[in-house]
Amino acid sequence: MSTQAPPLFAPREPIFPRRVNGFFRSLKWAILIFTLGIYYVTPWIRWDRGPNLPDQAVLVDLANRRFHFFWIEIWPHEFYFVAGLLIMAGLGLFLFTSSLGRVWCGYACPQTVWSDLFMTVERWIEGDRNARIRLHKAPISLRKARLRGAKWAVWLLIAMATGGAWVFYFADAPTLARDLVRLEAAPVAYATIAVLTATTFLFGGFMREQVCIYMCPWPRIQGAMVDPGTLTVGYRRWRGEPRGKGGVKRAQAAAEAVGSGEAVARYGAALDKDSAGARQSRSGEALGDCIDCNACVAVCPMGIDIREGQQMECITCALCIDACDDVMDKIGRPRGLIDYLALDDEPPTRPGESAAMADSNWRPKPLWQHVFRPRTVFYTLAWAAIGVALVVALFVRPEIDMTVAPVRNPTFVTLSDGSIRNAYDIRLRNKHGEARDFRLSLGAAAGLKLALEGYVGTTVAVPPDSTQRQRVYVIAPPEAPAAARARSDLRFWVEDVSSGARAHGDTIFNGKE
Amino acid sequence: MTDNRKIDPTTGTETTGHSWDGIEELNTPLPRWWLWTFYATVVWGVIYTILYPAWPMVSGATTGLLGYSTRGEVAAEIARVELSNADLTESLVTVDLGVLAENEELHRFAVQAGRSVFAAHCSQCHGAGAGGVKASGYPNLLDDDWLWGGTMAEITYTVRHGIRNEEDPEARFSEMPPFDWMAPEELDATVHYVRSLSDLTHDATAAGQGAKLYADNCSSCHGAAGLGDREIGAPNLADAIWLRGDSYADILAQLKAPRMGVMPSWQARLGEAEVRAVSAYVHGLGGGEADVGEAAATTAD
Numbered sequence: 040m041s042t043q044a045p046p047l048f049a050p051r052e053p054i055f056p057r058r059v060n061g062f063f064r065s066l067k068w069a070i071l072i073f074t075l076g077i078y079y080v081t082p083w084i085r086w087d088r089g090p091n092l093p094d095q096a097v098l099v100d101l102a103n104r105r106f107h108f109f110w111i112e113i114w115p116h117e118f119y120f121v122a123g124l125l126i127m128a129g130l131g132l133f134l135f136t137s138s139l140g141r142v143w144c145g146y147a148c149p150q151t152v153w154s155d156l157f158m159t160v161e162r163w164i165e166g167d168r169n170a171r172i173r174l175h176k177a178p179i180s181l182r183k184a185r186l187r188g189a190k191w192a193v194w195l196l197i198a199m200a201t202g203g204a205w206v207f208y209f210a211d212a213p214t215l216a217r218d219l220v221r222l223e224a225a226p227v228a229y230a231t232i233a234v235l236t237a238t239t240f241l242f243g244g245f246m247r248e249q250v251c252i253y254m255c256p257w258p259r260i261q262g263a264m265v266d267p268g269t270l271t272v273g274y275r276r277w278r279g280e281p282r283g284k285g286g287v288k289r290a291q292a293a294a295e296a297v298g299s300g301e302a303v304a305r306y307g308a309a310l311d312k313d314s315a316g317a318r319q320s321r322s323g324e325a326l327g328d329c330i331d332c333n334a335c336v337a338v339c340p341m342g343i344d345i346r347e348g349q350q351m352e353c354i355t356c357a358l359c360i361d362a363c364d365d366v367m368d369k370i371g372r373p374r375g376l377i378d379y380l381a382l383d384d385e386p387p388t389r390p391g392e393s394a395a396m397a398d399s400n401w402r403p404k405p406l407w408q409h410v411f412r413p414r415t416v417f418y419t420l421a422w423a424a425i426g427v428a429l430v431v432a433l434f435v436r437p438e439i440d441m442t443v444a445p446v447r448n449p450t451f452v453t454l455s456d457g458s459i460r461n462a463y464d465i466r467l468r469n470k471h472g473e474a475r476d477f478r479l480s481l482g483a484a485a486g487l488k489l490a491l492e493g494y495v496g497t498t499v500a501v502p503p504d505s506t507q508r509q510r511v512y513v514i515a516p517p518e519a520p521a522a523a524r525a526r527s528d529l530r531f532w533v534e535d536v537s538s539g540a541r542a543h544g545d546t547i548f549n550g551k552e
Numbered sequence: 553m554t555d556n557r558k559i560d561p562t563t564g565t566e567t568t569g570h571s572w573d574g575i576e577e578l579n580t581p582l583p584r585w586w587l588w589t590f591y592a593t594v595v596w597g598v599i600y601t602i603l604y605p606a607w608p609m610v611s612g613a614t615t616g617l618l619g620y621s622t623r624g625e626v627a628a629e630i631a632r633v634e635l636s637n638a639d640l641t642e643s644l645v646t647v648d649l650g651v652l653a654e655n656e657e658l659h660r661f662a663v664q665a666g667r668s669v670f671a672a673h674c675s676q677c678h679g680a681g682a683g684g685v686k687a688s689g690y691p692n693l694l695d696d697d698w699l700w701g702g703t704m705a706e707i708t709y710t711v712r713h714g715i716r717n718e719e720d721p722e723a724r725f726s727e728m729p730p731f732d733w734m735a736p737e738e739l740d741a742t743v744h745y746v747r748s749l750s751d752l753t754h755d756a757t758a759a760g761q762g763a764k765l766y767a768d769n770c771s772s773c774h775g776a777a778g779l780g781d782r783e784i785g786a787p788n789l790a791d792a793i794w795l796r797g798d799s800y801a802d803i804l805a806q807l808k809a810p811r812m813g814v815m816p817s818w819q820a821r822l823g824e825a826e827v828r829a830v831s832a833y834v835h836g837l838g839g840g841e842a843d844v845g846e847a848a849a850t851t852a853d
Contacts, residue, residue: 045557045566045567045568045569045579046581047568047579047581047582048581048582048583048584048586048587049581049582049583049584050583050584051583051584051585246585249583249585253583253586446681447681448679448680448681448683449679449681449683449692449694452683452692452694452695452838453695453792453793454695454696454697454792454793455695455696455697455788455791455792455793456791456792457791457792460694460695460838462694462838492836492838493653493659493836510836510838512838517792
């Protein structure tokens with residue numbers, strides 16, 4: 040008899056989330072429409088910057104190395120703005136995670152948003168949970184093929200629109216759209232669309248929760264950022280257990296005693312559950328509020344049972360809260376059996392010990408104490424400090440910009456009349472949409488002469504929206520102090536002839552030792 | 553199958569059945585698609601090694617069915633760039649050197665191309681920064697002192713034919729005879745006089761004696777005032793630039809046993825376009841002179 044090892048690889052368990060209504064579902068719809076709206080609409084917003092500059096409000100112009108964001112234009116040497124924004128995004132995630140748990144995963148993550156969209160299409164074409172389970176189990180038939188084909192076709196359209204929208208951030212959208220249709224766009228545009236279409240189709244349609252569980256590193260990092268004071272989606276075990284089906288009459292009586300679930304504060308009503316009358320099973324045992332209807336499991340897009348406690352898979356999308364609240368309303372028990380809760384805020388009681396708990400003076404902490412904690416305040420301050428620094432940097436950013444690099448091979452050149460000449464490579468940046476003249480001059484330095492390679496005079500014409508490198512010579516006559524001194528400080532000034540804006544760059548002058 | 557399934561009572565998870573001193577391993581199976589992804593990468597790897605160069609053999613690697621090579625890609629890239637620059641190269645070969653600088657695009661192309669040519673062919677002697685190597689007598693190309701002229705036309709001629717080489721009959725040629733036949737005090741007087749031409753410290757009495765020796769022996773090439781003669785490549789002795797050094801000993805050594813540099817002819821090795829390009833680059837290093845009759849372009853004010 041051979042012993043067979045258990046399988047080390049498991050097939051994906053299909054998940055058929057049920058449709059649900061409620062506050063959090065509505066919130067998720069709103070966020071879905073808002074975020075997808077931003078994604079699809081942004082590249083098409085026009086923004087007039089004048090001639091020679093693109094009129095697209097948000098444009099990542101990789102070829103010309105420019106990032107346009109409405110009135111802000113970022114050049115490569117100002118990449119610290121992007122770095123600052125990334126740090127702010129990171130700190131923002133820390134802040135939200137430490138106060139609200141995996142709220143990013145549950146509401147705003149593209150994987151969640153697109154999966155949600157794909158599930159909505161699925162529900163619309165194949166029906167709700169039970170219909171989909173039946174279809175899944177049904178043998179292949181014309182109807183099944185038609186439904187599957189229709190679903191995949193709509194998914195593919197969404198996926199193509201997703202990949203298609205992405206490329207518009209990197210080129211003039213109307214031009215690119217026309218070129219794409221005429222098959223004249225760059226191959227990289229089609230390749231990008233193809234890759235993003237494939238990943239969207241695969242991740243949103245088939246991978247879904249597998250991406251969150253097995254592929255995404257962020258949920259694992261988040262474990263380091265939540266603590267018992269973090270608000271998260273959880274099941275009030277002390278209130279729900281022991282679960283079971285109870286008598287209908289008892290439930291109706293409870294509803295009359297408590298009143299509408301909406302009217303009563305979630306915590307307070309739950310604490311007064313003795314006065315509302317405990318549910319009883321048919322055999323007369325006292326029961327908790329959970330009627331074991333499995334509504335929370337049926338709606339879960341991750342396919343877990345929240346009543347088993349905090350789980351790695353849970354993205355805190357809060358759909359189980361909506362599902363359970365709906366059921367609590369129907370059986371006349373207060374809402375909040377599944378709720379946003381902090382683990383250290385739950386009463387220290389075991390299931391069925393509600394009487395003892397009611398005697399104590401325990402009350403949950405108010406919401407603000409969960410939100411305003413030292414670590415969240417710290418994250419907020421750090422986030423705001425970087426934000427303020429970036430805004431300040433944006434406003435003090437010089438309109439005219441110059442860098443000076445001394446040529447050091449050789450450090451100086453002796454001319455035939457004995458003068459000492461130093462050379463410098465100066466980079467002048469014209470951030471305007473039209474060509475500008477920049478006049479160079481030297482700071483107060485005795486007897487030094489300035490000359491420009493290829494130019495008569497000291498004025499350089501810089502083309503629109505570009506950097507011009509200019510070789511500049513500074514000549515010290517033999518009698519000038521700088522000619523004999525090993526190093527002298529030197530300051531270049533540059534002036535925008537049309538606007539009068541000035542900037543300077545400091546360097547050194549090497550003399551003959 | 554069912555008889556060897558074991559469930560861990562604490563976690564409710566199936567175990568693999570492996571047990572080490574009573575410690576059992578829980579079975580948390582990896583998703584199957586992960587396994588398929590792994591197989592897919594293996595298949596990808598096999599296809600890749602068939603299509604692209606991969607496996608090392610005794611005399612080189614397998615070439616792959618696509619015939620791809622990184623060298624071939626570089627060659628294709630160079631050919632593509634040269635094709636796209638063909639018009640500019642054509643114009644560079646035919647343009648009048650005096651007006652090259654007025655065609656901004658062509659001039660920029662020439663200078664950029666010349667920068668590469670210089671780095672590859674000229675920097676070995678003249679230095680990467682074109683500052684020359686004084687100890688070896690390689691001239692500095694950055695200053696305003698030119699032995700054979702600093703206009704575009706003159707520089708181009710020098711690059712094309714070289715100096716004192718034997719391969720090109722049109723090479724620039726000049727020769728300073730050795731003055732080792734002079735008596736020691738005559739040499740001393742001549743050196744003091746030469747130093748006096750550019751206001752270097754000198755013995756006025758000796759210099760006075762040297763004036764006649766200079767006029768008799770040196771002025772025919774270097775000129776009466778020591779300003780040199782670019783027609784024959786005679787250096788200017790009255791300026792601050794001394795290729796072979798300005799010390800007493802340096803000048804004396806040069807007088808007794810003159811050292812003269814050699815530059816190869818480049819026209820055959822570079823071709824006309826690159827000769828012109830590197831000349832434009834050198835001309836733009838700070839010492840370039842405008843063609844006769846025009847103001848020097850690099851002088852300010």
